[in-house]
Amino acid sequence: MPTPFDKAVAPVRRRLTRSTLIALSPSLMFTALPAWSQAEENKASEQGAQHKIIEEVTVTARRAKESLQDVPLSVNAVSAEAIQENNIRDLEDITAIVAGLTLEEDSIAPNASMRGVRFDTFASGNNPTVEFYLNDAPIVSLSAMQAAFDIGQVEVLRGPQGTLRGRASPSGAITLTTIRPDLQQWGGYVDTTLDSLGGKNGRLAVNMPFKEDVLAVRFAGFYEENEANRVESINSKQSPEYDGQGYRVSIRYIPTETFEANFIYQQLDPDRVIFKQVESANKANSALDDGAQGDFSASDRKAVSDIGQSTEQDLNRIGLELAWDIDAVRLNYVGSATDQEVKRKDIDDSGDVFFGPDSDPQLSTLGQELETSTSGYTHEIRLSPIELINDQWNYVAGVLYQKNRPDTDLIQQTPVFLPSFAGGGLATIAETPVARRAESEERSVFANITWKMSDDTEFAVGARHIKYQEEDSTAVSGNVIAGRDEEWSHTIYSLSAKHYINQDLMAYANYGTSWRPGISAVGNFSVDQSERERQFTELDPEESESFEVGLKSTSLDGRLKVNAAAFYQTFDNYPYRAGGSGVSYVSTDRDGVRSVEQHNFVAAVPVEVYGFEIESQYQITDQWYASALFSYADGEIDNGVIPCNDYNPADGKPDGNTTSPTVDDIDTATDGQNVGACRVSIASNTTPDWTGTFTSKYSFEVAGLPAYVRGLINVFGDSDNDPTNKIDDVDSYNLLNLYTGVSDPDGKWHVMLYAHNVLDKEVVLSRDAEPESVSVQVLQPPDFMSAEGETRTSTYREISTTAEREFGINFRYNF
Structure with missing residues (x-):
């Protein structure tokens, strides 16, 4: 029986290096293929009926079901089949098949990057450059970037979003759609994966139609345990580990032909312990001392801290979708409620400054105890016609309300020592409580109108008016040191045009604006902040403007598809965030003690x-399929002022040395402003400008059973990484994954063997500019009632590397 959802009607400068050209060559080859002579095209057409064609992909990028080839937008779709074939267990894994997208998992603040700019949760909070959606409702990145289980499709939409969907986001959106309950058939699956690194993953789903064509329930769940980042500490009996489980209950109810309801409840409980990988500091600076506890390089995958960073998460989500056809109009409601609880123990002494038999045992757990509680909900109501009006006009109009309340409590620990003449031992560990309270509300109204001028030409225009209010305050030891109460309003716009040059070639052009509210960054708990510190903490709203043109083509009777898009985008007040461990600055505590701390300050900068x-898919023969996706994005800060280590010397440029400054160094260099500032024109992103994914699959039979072998190559270009850090540049590299599997002819079962990072490539992806250090206080005579700040530095620095080679087996049984 057709449902309202099923009846939706779609509105008809940097030089390229040699390695770049090599990586791009498959895309260039595919792109050149449509230029065959007419005779060759006719010959291929005559043979086309004998060959398998590329299946049509249906997406909902414009809030209606339509072929991906008809959407005037750069969209990448990851189907349930692709998720299974690539053994994608976490959302972060989709970056292996979607070039130009970077997802960085974190137990508090996951990050995303697309089209040359980065969404940093600590810099942007709940207002990302890349918005996430679960079943059409906005979802915060922490809940989205978790286990990928029972997912029907993931869509990556590039470019400004917001006049059709959810909230304004300048770089794009990622939509996750869960598998809906089947109203007719009982069934489900069991899926298990074991890998060579000690990982175990189990997923299952059960579909239960209680009343045929009317009511069905689907239960899905997962369990996973592994060794997290597999970095072991030489000073701890703890081991890195991830232990996660979760489930989702979905209910689908269609009492009449004009009404449909879909409900989900989801709970995720992932816990983990990780150690921060280090290398000897003199690996990047030979002038520094040898590692005090041994010489470690990236290949050792070692840590030196006494305990690991531990996190417990409790993530809950409710979602409701309603569709009601009223005469010629469809009324949709999409609502959600989210509740997140996170407890994390961060380690301050990751470089193990305090080690050896004379070190006080209390110092082994030195760090920050953090608890966050985030609750929020969204409501969206929209109207659209069930069919085109006069066979020409379509529209979507609606309202959105969203409210979020993220609360954070933490305890910052600072060791206090006796002076050297009194033995220099630990006197106490001072604990400073910090509380942040925040609340935000967004109210917006939006509309998008599409005019189908002819069968070949279409125009669309959209707008969203946003009213946004935010209140926040930060208190240290009960005293409020920062607060904000702001209201903003802004309107964003979109224009789109597409034209079919012929039935197999479509050209389009888009223009869009976007907006994000100003931010107040958290982490600087100094009670005596300078004007410059406040400039690098509270930022004005961001505005952006984007232009995009593209082509989408299908040829060789459906066996070849090539899509290409080019874009240009500018940002005003883009929230840049200092990378790595942050920028050194002078902090003053409640007792007036000044010490050097590190913080990831932010800055509002112009970006271009x-x-x-370019995306290509080619069904070469019935058995052989190949695809390529290449992405290039060059983002630059255009003469912006950013926080930086500009102390030795103070010359307006980020320091080239990798030693920690003193309080006197910073005071002298900044004239009492507590933190350095540099005017720069540097990369706006830490990821490579260009990336590529290349896949080739060959199908055959083994003893009458369908089988295949498949290869996946990820190519990454050169990257400056953090452009203010002179020692963390990353050269171009590539990773190779291989898969082979066999299936039951009737689809009952499937077995797959895989190998990730087959060549065991080891690449250092990040490296802190300075060796790890700990800020301490030293009591001063004569009464020992006052103290002075001091920085104690380790002989190790933090790094991160590519994942180790992994072999595994996956088995799936469908029932």
Whole structure:
């Protein structure tokens, strides 16, 4: 029986290096293929009926079901089949098949990057450059970037979003759609994966139609345990580990032909312990001392801290979708409620400054105890016609309300020592409570109108008016040191045009604006902040403007598809965030003690981005399929002022040395402003400008059973990484994954063997500019009632590397 959802009607500068050209060559080859002579095309057409064609992909990028090839937008779709074939267990894993997208998992603040700019949760909070959606409702990145289980499709939408969907986001959106309950058939699956690194993953789903064509319930769940980042500490009996489980209950109810309801409840409980990987500090600076506890390089995958960073998460989500056809109009409601609880123990002494038999045992657990509680909900109501009006007009109009309340409590620990003449031992560990309270509300109204001028030409225009209010305050030891109460309003716009040059070639052009509210960054708990510190903490709203043109083509009777897009985007007040461990600055505590701390300050800067994407799919023969996706995005800060280590010397440029400054160094260099500032024109992103994914699959039979072998190559270009850090540049590299599997002819079962990072490539992806250090206080005579700040430095620095080679087996049984 057709449902309202099923009846939806779609509105009809940097030089390229040699390695770049090599990586791009498959895309260039595919792109050149449509230029065959007419005779060759006719010959291929005559043979086309004998060959398998590429299946049509349906997406909902414009809030209606339509072919991906008809959407005037750069979209990448990851189907349930692709999720299974690539053994994608976490959302972060989709980056292996979607070039130009970077997802960085974190137990508090996951990050995303697309089209030359980065969404940093600590810099942007709940207002990302890349918005996430679960079943059409906005979802915060922490809940989205978790286990990927029972997912029907993931869509990556590039470019500004917001006049059709959810909230304004300048770089794009990622939509996750869960598998809906089947109203007719009982069934489900069991899926298990074991890997060579000690990982175990189990997923299952059960579909239960209680009343045929009317009511069905689906239960899905997962369990996973592994060794997290597999970094072991030489000083701890703890081991890195991830232990996660979760489930989702979905209910689908269609009492009449004009009404449908879909409900989900989801709970995720992932816990983990990780150690921060280090290398000897003199690996990047030979002038520094040898590692005090041994010489470690990236290949050792070692840590030196006494305990690991531990996190417990409790993530809950409710979602409701309603669709009601009233005469010629469809009324949709999409609502959600989210509740997140996170407890994390961060380690301050990851470089193990305090080690050896004379070190006080209390110092082994030195760090920050943090608890966050985030609750929020969204409501969206929209109207659209069930069919085109006069066979020409379509519209979507609606309202959105969202409210979020993220609360954070933490205890910052600072060791206090006796002076050297009194033995220099630990006197106490001072604990400073910090509380942050925040609340935000967004109210917006939006509309998008599409005019189908002819069968070949279509125009669309959209707008969203946003009213946003935010209140926040930060208190240290009960005293409020920062607060904000702001209201903003802004309107964003979109224009789109597409034209079919012929039935197999479509050209389009888009223009869009976007907006994000100003931010107040958290982490600087000094009670005596300078004007510059406040400038690098509270930022004005961001505005952006984007232009995009593209082509989408289908040829060789459906066996070849090539899509290409080029874009240019500018940002005003883009929230840049200092990378790595942050920028050194002078902090003053409640007792007036000044010490050097590190913090990831932010800055509002102008950014300019340009780039392009090319995607090709080619069904070479019935058995052989190949695809390529290439992404290039060059984002640059255009003469912006950023926080930086500009102390030795103070010359307006980020320091080239990797030693920690003193309080006197910073005071002298900044004239009492507590933190350095540099005017720069540097990369706006830490990821490579260009990336590529290349896949080839060959199908055959083994003893009458369908089988295949498949290869996946990820290519990454050179990256400056953090452009203010002179020692963390990353050269171009590539990773190779291989898969082979066999299935039951009737689809009952499937077995797959895989190998990730087959060549065991080891690449250092990040490296802190300075060796790890700990800020301490030293009591001063004569009464020992006052103290002075001091920095104690380790002989190790933090790094991160590519994952180790992994072999595994996956088995799936469908029932």
